[in-house]
Amino acid sequence: MEILIVLGLPLLGALLLALFGARRFAAELNAGMSFATLVAAAFLVLRVLRHGSLLTLHEQFFVDSFNVFLVALTAFVGFTTALFSRPYMRIEEQRGRLSPQRLRLYHSMYQLFMGAMFLALLTNNMGLLWVAMEAATLSTVLLVSLYRTRASLEAAWKYFILCGVGIAQALFGTILLYFAAEHVLGRDGMTALLWTHLNAVKGQLEPRVLGLAFVFLLVGYGTKVGLAPLHNWLPDAHAEGPTPVSAVLSGLLLNVALYAVIRCKVLVEGSIGSYLPGRMLMTFGLLSAVVGAFFLWRQRDIKRLFAYSSIEHMGIITFAFGIGGPIANFAALLHMTVHSLTKSSIFFTAGHASQTAHTQQMDGIRGLAGISPTIGWGLMLGSLAILGMPPFGVFASEFLILTTAMREHPWTTPFLLVALGVAFAAIFRKVQPMVFGESDAPPLAHSPALVPVFIHLAIVLTLGIYMPFAMAEWFRAAARLIG
């Protein structure tokens, strides 16, 4: 029941906002619907924590501790982003960059996007997972090109074509998966695409076909995770789309795509009984971390900078899932959480920072701490958190990943250290003058909603200092599921 509400509310929201999205109260309605979804998700979490995993509606939906944690995270960041977007989009409208009609499209698609992500997370059907991932792409394409500038059209086109090709590979992978499963489970009863059934018989699935399927699935969904060398769409889409969209792309969509990869990995690893899938994840992850870190040096646009930082962090998370085992998986899940919270809060402040300075070029943004201490310090603290400074939660998860890597695959440690070091130097060098320089720009017309920023950072800080027992238990259970 809770599942249907979690899925239904965003759809209802999309419908309502398609009708009323151009009115004054649209932003409030958007936030209200997101809040209702968050409440429904909280009930779902409680139920799963109390009664264990859940399989409903002809086994089409499946919730265990792994995906319910992502559902909670998605609903939470979805709600705070809606709060942030209220004053942000109002300022954009006042400056004439957006018309009420565009805002209607934006609000409606925002809800649709959330709905598609929830569907991808909750479904038990690997085919439906594909459909939902594609729907999530489609609903954000028009959001990336919302400003209709040349650069944003180019970014959206690139996003559409690259992710479209990627997702086509994933479809072929899904077909192969179905092909292998059909031999074991048969065609009747439509069980051959259900993850729970596949998981139960994974030892009997033909290893060669599943190995091939995994290559296609990894390349396909990996494109959406932003793994190098398939990451080309990501910086453009993040930089040219409106900031709330960058925040949910970075904070949520990448996680959901990675979730799809991990679900596939569990099946394939069980079938071929070797470490090959894990090794592939490690390679892709390490490459993305290093590539992302080195590209940070060359960035001039503040949103591009943090988009590359997302590539780096998704690389680290993918790498950790590749190592596998309870500790690395635990660290990866924790890193997913703290990265999502920190990165979205950074995008919130970066968005307001570029509104204050009237440019996204970092050379033009100066002295934020003087103009608006909340924006300036929010950006500074967010950057410190994402760079893995103690006592923030990112430090804890990166530390865990690093020590596990040192113990199990010592050769990877230098690469990780170089990536982390380069990222630190690059980001710190660029953020510092933006926060502390001199500037005479006037403050913003609408006071920015920076409460979400500090709530996110407070959670990240808390997770770094003290992790509640229940939460640690929850993460441990999820880590065990992934194996």
Added chain:
Amino acid sequence: MPHSHHWIVPSLNLLASLLLLISFAMLSRRRTQRLITLFAWQGAILFTSTCLVGYSSGHKELYYSAALTLMLKVIALPWILHRLIQRLGAQWDSELLVNIPTTMLVGLVLVIFAFGLAQPISLMATTITRNTIGIALAVIFLAFLMMITRRKAVTQVIGFLAMENGLFFAATSATYGMPMVIELGIALDLLVGFFILGIFFFQIREQFDSLDLSHLEALKEE
């Protein structure tokens, strides 16, 4: 119920080879109108072969997906594409990144690669169409090649749709098609995606006065 006539397998193989032939023809064509016609032919072949497979295997839901193919890929999409390029005036795709003979050679290599890749799957398959899995994979790769070597937005989209044709063919040859719900979902995504592309064409032309994607090369790493 399943029928087994001796003519079914050879004619399916014939249809599959026609599909491959059309993919090569698409690589060599420069007029957008021709490409659309070829795409519609590809859809028609898919429709026929899906019906044949449905008849011989006795899986009724294949008729539904065949009907979906007929409506979407043979009638609706080609018709909309024709209308679109007439309104946009984008009839020629003169800009090629790689010349046609080279593209053909690369295409040949891709076909060989696809057959090699499909070998283990074909050996395992129990469907009567198992020999055509390699062809399906080749169609996917050739469509991919077309997307890489062309510059016009419309041509890239036709390449994208042709790739989807290959995927559909792969699903029918390897497994007699995916479950109906999934097929419907895929068709819906395809339709919505196509709709968004249509909007895009107008936005791109409004901004650039052309559908040439070489304009879309401002965003690069310096």
